[in-house]
Amino acid sequence: MEGKLMPRDWIAEAQAIATEIAAHAERHDAEESFVAEGYARLKEAGFFKALVPEALGGGGAGFADVCGAIRVLGAVCGSTALAFSMHTHLVAAAAWRLKHQGAPTEGLLRRVAAEELVLVSSGGSDWLESAGTAEKVEGGFRITARKPFSSGCELGDLLMTSAVYDDPEAGPIVLHFGVPLRAEGVTITDSWHVLGMRGTGSHDLMLDRVFVADAAISGRRPQGKWHMLFHVIGMIAFAAIYSAYMGVADGARRRALEIARTRRPDSHLLQRIGEMENAHAAADMAMREMIAIAVDGEPGLATTSRAMTCRTLLGDATIGTVSRAMDVAGGAGFYRKVGLERALRDVQGARFHPLQREPQHALAARVALGLDIDG
Template identity: 70%
Template sequence: MSAAIQAAIEPVRTDWLAQVDNTADEIGAHAAEHDAHESFVSDTFQKLKAEGFFKALVPEEFGGGGAGVADICQVVRRLGAQCGSTALAFSMHSHLVATAAWRWRHQNAPTDGLLKRVAAENLVLVSSGGSDWLRSEGTATPCEGGFRINARKVFSSGCPAGDLLMTSAVHDDPEAGPTVLHFAVPFTAPGVTVLDTWHVMGMRGTGSHDVLLRDVFVPAASIAGRRPQGKWHLLFHTISMIAFPIIYSAYMGVADGARATALEIGRRRGFDTGLPARVGAMENAHAMAGLALDAMVRMAGGAMPGPETTSRVMTARTLAGRGAIETVERAMEVVGGASFYRDLGLERAFRDVQGARFHPLRADEQALFTGRVALGLDVDG
């Protein structure tokens, strides 16, 4: 078969990194303004949506872009170098879609309906999982036809542009005990209110406000999953494997941007006997973060979820976060006192990258989990 005929019958694959390169500088131009005014990155979200990024991870057979996790990690990383808030908020939508696609492909999970909706309606999904994690927050009270949900969901990144809140609440099941129910709630549903709470140190443009759910009705048929409260479940091993390479690509991108700024200034600087060593220390930190992130991306592409994979992913998450934070700190040392000036962008990068500390599993929790796995102990013990 000739190359021309083969090209004619095979679908054209989108080069997502090249596509984001065409718009990254424009997105970066608005980053400082959003940071200064604590305003949601609505303009960048609109641009990414118009270019198909929000449905990029949906399989092609469902009308999506067919992108892989590795593709989107590159996109998020490139965005992070320009605007950490855009990268992080976009990563929260992306990991939900990527997890749904992986579960459909590998576990025959009934997530095809959600994936088709994301593609057809160009939906923005919002996660409350980082704040809920294994225990979840809020109550699910049985009522005729379903449940009434009362909860306050914090750190709901991207909610000013959100269509569906992917969340959970706890049902006190008389037989099974406290049971976490997973479901989606439209932001237009009665009882859903976005509270103006996101006034913070860094990642100010993510719009990670609290979402209040007051007597929100969720039909029984809309309950997508049930699990024991506070226990590790296959769903969370899957989320850990897929979500964290995408999320930490945002922080790696912030580190990339800080490093690039420091190198540009360092190369222009006159002779300084201490400069090469300071740059070398920055490079070491950047390499640690990059190697850890690469390991996470490989696991998302080829591992299977379970305690051992979660342990490796979470170890890499700790190292990637630590390396990204140190890279920005070292970049400031390379630049010196000029790094205090906001116009340079390093001050914002320093504040934004601190968020890498706070996603689950935090470093102390990760060390405990990894230690239990290494010792052959029950991770729920």
């Protein structure tokens, strides 16, 4: 219809940004420096507010489109994709909870849009148990904690985290809250010296008696128990996070095929390519289901278990894809300039997000047997 604005093509825009930042990826990996150029371009293009509803000042993007954008970025720079995914899943969960549960997240979403806030997650390192202590004081709590894996914290604005309050009546209670990265008592350590995803800036954050007002506590739950909040997180977050690893696998496959096309396709090379293609197809199928679960699912035990199963399958398949891409490339893949060596290191991060393999297997088994998942 004449005069009607066409919807934004977030994936095409991500492809343009990926072209721009590809040249920086190797340098950030070598220097262990934060992917500042990628973050700057994503912010300039409005990606950090993409999932905020238009009515609240955001981009009104679809979740699948943003996951697709993360995947595109991951093909050239896994660190940019993974760091951005950590902000993305927090915004996605807040928007879902506002729409479907009437949760009080509108204020946060409006701030993300108006102030272009960059959110930082500590969820993976906390999970059900959480970490750190909350001491009750007048008007609020004093939080003391070490929060590792705080991706993007160097350019982050608000840490979304939790700590444990030993309630004299109810016992250990996990408190959820946000902490400004520039608040008194918050320190970024120089700790992110790792195998892969070196540009994510996932340093440990130290919280030294940081004050959090009672009114800033956004949620309370029993420590170590599954809670509806985590069913929402399980349904949504890992589709965004693992889009980054899917992108790494895409990029490795593409590079391996470029190298293979310069060689005579003997039976051994064809076998290696076929194995790589199968692993990549398995990853893609799991990726598509994870996104479908996040878009159309209902949070709960069965949905969480299915999403976590996909997370393990996708992790294994992306690692398998990149490993086989090295086989396809042969000796050429051993050179850093080719990019497969970095992809092989980056994709190893897929092993470590919750639920890791053994806890995921246990959850799937408990669900299959009808057992209490908190047992």
